[in-house]
C-alpha cells in the first residue's frame with residue numbers, strides 16, 4: 001500500500017483505535033443488545049466533554065460537537081452491532097461470547113467514529129457548525145436507524161447532511177470506494193403460505209397438493225424479474241425458505257415459502273407487493289388452493305447524493321491518491337443508513353480493508369472475517385477531513 005496522507009493527530013491515535021476495536025471485538029453484542037458497547041462509547045464521549053444522549057432506540061448514543069461559530073450540522077454515523085456467528089479466528093482478541101461475533105466490521109466502525117470524535121472535539125474552535133455523532137444499534141436487522149430517526153436524531157440541531165463508512169473486504173487496503181446515486185438495494189421480505197388439502201401420497205386426486213402448487217409459485221415469481229421488470233433495471237426475487245410435509249408418502253395441508261425482493265427503483269419497489277400477490281393468488285387459484293401473504297417493507301434503497309459523493313470522492317483522492325479513490329459497484333444487499341439518506345443528502349462510502357499479506361481475505365459475515373486494522377486511521381482521516389471541509393467552506397460540497 002502506498003502511504004495514505006494522514007494528519008499527525010490521526011497517526012498518533014492509531015494505538016487507541018486498535019485498543020478500542022479489539023475491546024469491542026472481544027465483547028460483541030447482537031442487535032439491540034449493544035449495552036456494554038454503548039457504555040464504553042458514552043464513557044469515551046463524556047471524557048471528551050461532549051454533551052450526549054444515551055438509550056436512543058434502546059442502545060443508541062448521540063453526541064454533539066459544537067463549533068465555535070454557528071453553521072450547518074453534519075451527521076456522522078457508525079453501527080455497533082455484532083452477528084450470531086461463532087468466531088473461527090485464532091486471534092488473541094477473539095470473541096469471548098459464544099455464538100456472537102463482530103463479523104462485519106462494526107467494531108471497527110465504532111472505534112473509527114470515536115477516533116474521529118476525539119480529533120474533531122480538539123478542533124472545535126475552528127469549526128463553523130456542528131458534528132452530530134450517531135452510534136446506532138442493530139444495523140444487521142431489524143434496523144436501528146429508523147427508530148433513532150423517530151426519536152428525533154435528525155433534529156435539534158437539524159441535520160443538513162450525513163456521512164457513514166463501511167470497512168470493506170471488497171476493496172484492498174489503501175482504496176476508497178465512492179458511488180453517486182444508488183449503492184444498495186431495498187430489501188423487503190415476504191412469507192407465503194400455500195393452503196391445500198392433505199392426504200395419502202398414493203391418492204392425489206383426493207387432495208389439493210400444496211407442494212406441486214408451491215413449486216409453481218416459485219417458478220411463476222421469477223417471471224416478475226424476467227418478464228415484467230424493465231430489462232435495464234435491477235430486480236431480484238429470491239426464495240430462501242420452503243417448508244412443508246413430514247414424510248414421503250403424505251401430501252401435507254400447507255407449504256410455507258419465505259423470500260426477499262430487492263431493487264434500486266422506488267416505483268418498482270412499491271409495485272412489487274401487488275405483483276407478488278397477483279402471481280400467488282392466480283397460481284394458487286388455478287390449483288384450487290388458497291394462500292396467505294405477509295409482505296414486509298424492511299430497508300429502502302440506499303441512494304447517495306450526487307454533490308456529496310463528489311465532495312467525498314475529492315477528499316478520498318487527497319488522502320489515498322486519485323487512482324485509489326475508485327467507483328464502487330452496486331450491490332443488492334441492504335443497509336439501514338438508507339433511512340437517513342432518504343431524509344438528508346449524504347454519502348455512504350467504503351474504506352478498503354482487504355489485505356492478503358495479513359490473511360484478511362474472508363468476506364463479511366464469514367466466521368473467519370477479519371479486516372486490516374490499517375484501514376481504521378484512513379477511515380478516521382476521511383471523516384475528520386470531510387467534517388472540517390463541510391463545516392468551514394460553505395460552497396465546497398455543492399457546485400453552484
Ligand SMILES: [Zn+2]
Nearest residue numbers: 104140364365
Ligand atoms: Zn453485515
Ligand SMILES: [Zn+2]
Nearest residue numbers: 104105106166
Ligand atoms: Zn456491516
